[in-house]
Amino acid sequence: xxxxxxxxxxxxxxxxxxxxxxxxxxxxxxxxxxxxxxxxxxxxxxxxxxxxxxxxxxxxxxxxxxxxxxxxxxxxxxxxxxxxxxxxxxxxxxxxxxxxxxxxxxxxxxxxxxxxxxxxxxxxxxxxxxxxxxxxxxxxxxxxxxxxxxxxxxxxxxxxxxxxxxxxxxxxxxxxxxxxxxxxxxxxxxxxxxxxxxxxxxxxxxxxxxxxxxxxxxxxxxxxxxxxxxxxxxxxxxxxxxxxxxxxxxxxxxxxxxxxxxxxxxxxxxxxxxxxxxxxxxxxxxxxxxxxxxxxxxxxxxxxxxxxxxxxxxxxxxxxxxxxxxxxxxxxxxxxxxxx
Numbered sequence: 001x002x003x004x005x006x007x008x009x010x011x012x013x014x015x016x017x018x019x020x021x022x023x024x025x026x027x028x029x030x031x032x033x034x035x036x037x038x039x040x041x042x043x044x045x046x047x048x049x050x051x052x053x054x055x056x057x058x059x060x061x062x063x064x065x066x067x068x069x070x071x072x073x074x075x076x077x078x079x080x081x082x083x084x085x086x087x088x089x090x091x092x093x094x095x096x097x098x099x100x101x102x103x104x105x106x107x108x109x110x111x112x113x114x115x116x117x118x119x120x121x122x123x124x125x126x127x128x129x130x131x132x133x134x135x136x137x138x139x140x141x142x143x144x145x146x147x148x149x150x151x152x153x154x155x156x157x158x159x160x161x162x163x164x165x166x167x168x169x170x171x172x173x174x175x176x177x178x179x180x181x182x183x184x185x186x187x188x189x190x191x192x193x194x195x196x197x198x199x200x201x202x203x204x205x206x207x208x209x210x211x212x213x214x215x216x217x218x219x220x221x222x223x224x225x226x227x228x229x230x231x232x233x234x235x236x237x238x239x240x241x242x243x244x245x246x247x248x249x250x251x252x253x254x255x256x257x258x259x260x261x262x263x264x265x266x267x268x269x270x271x272x273x274x275x276x277x278x279x280x281x282x283x284x285x286x287x288x289x290x291x292x293x294x295x296x297x298x299x300x301x302x303x304x305x306x307x308x309x310x311x312x313x314x315x316x317x318x319x320x321x322x323x324x325x326x327x328x329x330x331x332x333x334x335x336x337x338x339x340x
Contacts, residue, residue, distance in 0.1 A: 010112065013132040017140065020064025027056045034069040040086075041069055047090035049098050092271040104143065111139045157218070161232065171269045175230050176237030176262060176300065177279050178217075179286040180208055180244050183257040185225035201225075204248075211243035220274055226286075230274060234264045234303035238310055241294040242333050249292075257292050261285030262331070264299035284320045285328055294331040301329040310334055 016022055031038040038056065046052050053060060072078060078089055115135035120126050182188075182204060189197060201224075208227045212219055217231035217240045231237040241260045248258045263282035268275040278299070285295040296304075296312070304310050313330040320326050 009128060010109075010116075010132055013129060014112070014136050016062075017133070017136050019062040020067070021062045023059050023062050025061040025066065026059050027052075027061070030061050030066060030069060033066050034073060036069055036073055043083075043087060044069075044072065044090045047087045048094035049091075050094075088271065100147075108139060108143060112136055115139060161218070172266055173269050174265065175232065175267050175269075175274065175278075176234050176264045177220075177267060177274055177282045178229050178231070178237055178241055178260060178262040179226055179282050180229075180241070180258050180260045181226035181286055183259060183291040207247040208244050211247045212240050215239040215243055220272070228274075230267075234300045235307060235309070237262050237264065238294075238296070238300065238304055238307075238331055241296075241331060245292060245294060259286050259289040259291060260294040261287070261289055261296075262294060262300050263297040264303055265297075280322060281326070284323055284326055288318055288320060288326070288328065295328040296331045297329075298327055300331070304331075308334060 025033070027038055027042060030036075030041050034041070042052050042056075078086055112132070112135045115138055116128075116131050119131040119134060120128065182200075188200065192200065204225070205222055205227070208229075209219055212227075212229045215231070216236045217229050220228040220230055222228075229240060231240055241262050244260055245258055261282045261284070263278045263285065265278040266276065267278050278297075281297050285297060289295040295315075301312050301314075304312065311332045311334045313332070315328045315330065317325045317327045
């Protein structure tokens with residue numbers, strides 16, 4: 001069997017397995033079987049990130065698509081919501097799953113191919129199609145088990161942070177927001193080989209994520225050379241910011257020098273992301289921070305004023321995009337020397 005024939009075989013087995021069967025329904029049939037309006041199912045399909053054939057009679061949907069639409073209808077908080085909220089929820093879910101799938105696809109395929117080789121190696125008479133079906137079932141089931149575990153654990157942590165008397169949906173919360181980015185990243189991308197750049201980003205994400213989680217915070221998102229994080233208090237945010245810098249130093253050159261900015265105050269929490277002037281201030285402080293330092297805003301400085309763990313050095317105000325008078329403070333860990 002040629003490589004092209006083998007790849008075609010894997011695709012023919014994997015797709016029906018992942019889709020829960022063959023594609024056999026058009027959009028009108030989905031509407032009839034679920035009781036949802038045709039316009040709604042099409043809109044949600046597109047919001048999830050899937051291309052929709054303009055022809056309502058095009059056969060695109062499988063049994064799992066029918067079940068997903070029925071599940072959506074059971075979620076009263078979404079089924080009864082306005083058009084905007086429905087679309088936003090579907091789009092956010094689709095983007096998250098798309099990113100996860102893009103990250104996993106090479107690993108999943110490699111594992112499936114490895115399992116096929118093991119199955120056919122143990123029994124050369126095994127039908128290649130059956131070996132592919134067995135390998136796919138094993139690998140996808142195992143990945144789904146790990147994802148379900150990680151989802152439940154992260155949901156538990158998110159619930160603990162959010163169940164503080166706030167109403168469901170878009171929420172205003174008092175949080176510390178921080179950014180950390182690598183100095184000279186643009187220049188590095190022009191000189192590093194792809195594997196070197198990948199190793200650099202991996203070291204950066206590992207060092208920052210470990211420091212953030214270890215000190216009671218959580219990662220909002222990673223975008224290339226920058227990580228955005230949050231913490232419930234200014235003190236937690238300060239410990240995270242300093243730990244992130246110390247982790248970069250301890251990496252012995254694996255990661256670059258970092259700039260960190262931190263701000264505290266009321267933010268809008270929406271679908272896992274944060275918005276508002278506090279977020280903008282933290283981003284601007286990161287942009288003007290010197291390499292290897294942590295800059296904090298007045299909100300953080302005021303909250304830490306009497307905290308013996310930290311020292312603050314006040315800087316002159318600067319003008320940055322969108323903020324005429326940005327007042328920053330250099331944050332350092334207070335080293336208490338023993339009496340001799």
